[in-house]
Amino acid sequence: MTRTHRPAGRRTPARALGLAGVAALLVVLELAPRLGLVDDRFLPPTSRIAVALAQRLGTPDFWVALGQTLTTWGTGLAISLVAGVVLGVVIGSVPVLRAVTASTIEFLRPVPSVALIPVAVLLYSTGMAGTLILVVYASFWQVLVQVLAGVRDVDPVAADTARSYRFSALTRIRTVVWPTTLPYAMTGLRLAASVALILTVTGELLIGTPGIGKALGIAQSSGAVDSMYAYVVVAGLLGVVVNVLARALEHRVLFWHPSVRGEVAA
């Protein structure tokens, strides 16, 4: 009774406040260089970035680069997802495998994927495969760890019941293990999606795999600061879209699930 309910009527002001926040940021970023608070060779006013962005959007090169980035990201994410789910379910369902692999997973997971950059360059030069290695290595662990936690969370009573009715291993996975694991896998997917984007752009920027990151690098080295910021904005918006879509997907798949899960603190 005394709990503060969030009135439905206040939602609109929250959204309006959010828009005001964005507007305030744009104004500050416009004025700071114009008033000489920062050097406009380092940070051009918003309007100039917007013009550069509009010009980029009008060139086919931009869309090709965007397509390349999305292709690398999507491919890497798909590989990690499939590998993470399959290995996670297999390792998680077999106690011996879980015990044997635990230490190896714990050691390999914190190895920074960017350590592989020189190896990727040597093997694949600037090809997409080099960046894919980074993307897969970084995002695979996100999926695997979540799936392992999910399999561990399977209700032992349900598992015993399935075993006592002599379900086959596949049926057991389909009817008992997978429903419990799905929410975890979705969380893994959400985390992996944003990590994959980070590594995609990193690979493009450092290795030179074609895409938004490479275009940004070229703009920077040729001193086209306006364009560089335009690409930063694109990368940011791409990140926002990925986050929003991943969250929406998670909610959609799990709408029946009692809890919208936080991630596993592993």
Next chain:
Amino acid sequence: MSTLRRVARSVLLTLGLPVAILTVWWVASAGSTSFYSPPLAEIVGTSRETWFSAPLAESRLAVDVVPSVLRLLAGYAVALVVGVALGVAVGSSRALRAFLEPVLEFFRAIPPPVLVPVLMLFFGIGDTMKIVVIAIGCVWPVLLNTVEGVRGLDPVLRDTARAYRLGRVATLRHLVLRGASPQIVTGARQALSIGIILMVISEMFAAKDGLGFSIVQFQRSFAIPEMWSGVLLLGVVGVLLSLVFRAVTDAVLRWYLGYRQSQHGGA
């Protein structure tokens, strides 16, 4: 007897697979003539003279690895302090949260590596640039998770703190920071892996020293065994940092594990 057997079993389980993997690598690569994948024996042999050459103060360990890690720690520390402070402020005010939420979502979504070229404009390629890159890249997960943690504080605990007239400082210290600590730790963990990535790539981009710089130098000069030894060393640094992180947070969150278990088991 059975304890002994259990210890032996757990040692075997922990070390078995890593040893097996290294052995297979060692044996399989022993006769390797491939330029890109030299024998593991050679890589290990190289790493000693490459990184740990005497005198130690002039070795690459002291000249390259230590500065890298110090820059990482400096940037990470700044990100923790700023992220938690801002997170507490934003998390405590509904209006401020509504005002900043979309802006924060955008900044968090920018892949942190693109900060490197941007901040190079402002700070050149020195230590400052790298520390700022790491700090800015790490601050978002800390900030956003702190906001969630502060927002999720139990209103009953807030009432209790008010009813007993806890002051601002005591409320912050004993209620807000402790109550949000599980989320803060989650954010700090995400930030640490971003920090390591930024440490490496800020050096790969442009630098005069550092672990990432050395590895790229080796790769460009086709010193392949040295490059591999650097890759392995970087991996070890990552693992060590995560072990230290785990030890620290386990101590901070000891109460939380038990608390969560009691919540699960109980009502």
Next chain:
Amino acid sequence: MTSPADVAPDHDVVDHPGGASLEVRHLRKVYAGRGEPVEAVADLTFEVRPGELVCVVGPSGAGKTTLLRCLAGLLPATSGELALGGSPITGPPPGMAVVLQEYGRSLFPWMSVAQNVELPLKEKGVAKARRAELVAETLAAVGLADVARSYPWQLSGGMQQRVAIARAVAYEPQVLLMDEPFAAVDAQTRFELEDLVRTLWKRLGITVVFVTHDIDEAIYLGERVLVLSARPTVVLEDVEVGLGADRDQLETRGDAEFARLRTHVYELVQQAKQGVRSLADAHLTHPADAPPPPGA
């Protein structure tokens, strides 16, 4: 460490300043927002004398918790006056301690039992030695001396509520507010805790306001029982409980006077549920013989 048995009943837990009076005049509370404003409390006026133990009962949703939160200074009143020992209550006042219904959630899970009890004392500026003394004594008094270093979530519900009580008592309040503190503990623990409250109250001489939905509990504990109407709340009757100072779970509850009061209050609450808002409108089948309310 002392076990509860070591504490002699006549041993004073704290050198207590005694109780303070509590006055409520025309308290009104309206919750705004959510479209239509909701009037939770219409007009409440009553007084609690220093050192008195008063129970508040009423049908569920009667604004009992609202009243208590206003008294605690956690919720601003829409209008009316609240005063503790003569000074108006505008925020949580010094000299007041609160025990909430959600015992599990009112204890800091990252602090040990002893730290939970000690924290408010630290903030109050009590010296370290004295703090240690107070913590040890109050935990012994509630029978928890041996779990001082445990975390609250390692204890049972009843024990957690004891910790909350110990924290309140150690604070050395003049007024203790309790909001349905035993609603979520099992029946046996509840009897023990009721006796604990009576014992502590008698020993300390403080003023206690005890909100409950349990009629038996209200009569067993209180010197007076305030029966509230349904929302928007007014005082339906201020019932004097003439059961003497020494109460016993078996004897007192078997007493004829107890049964009479119980029937009376039960009927009042039933009437309140049906929307009756004054004693004059109530149709009582067992007319009360109660002495007139004080100050009437």
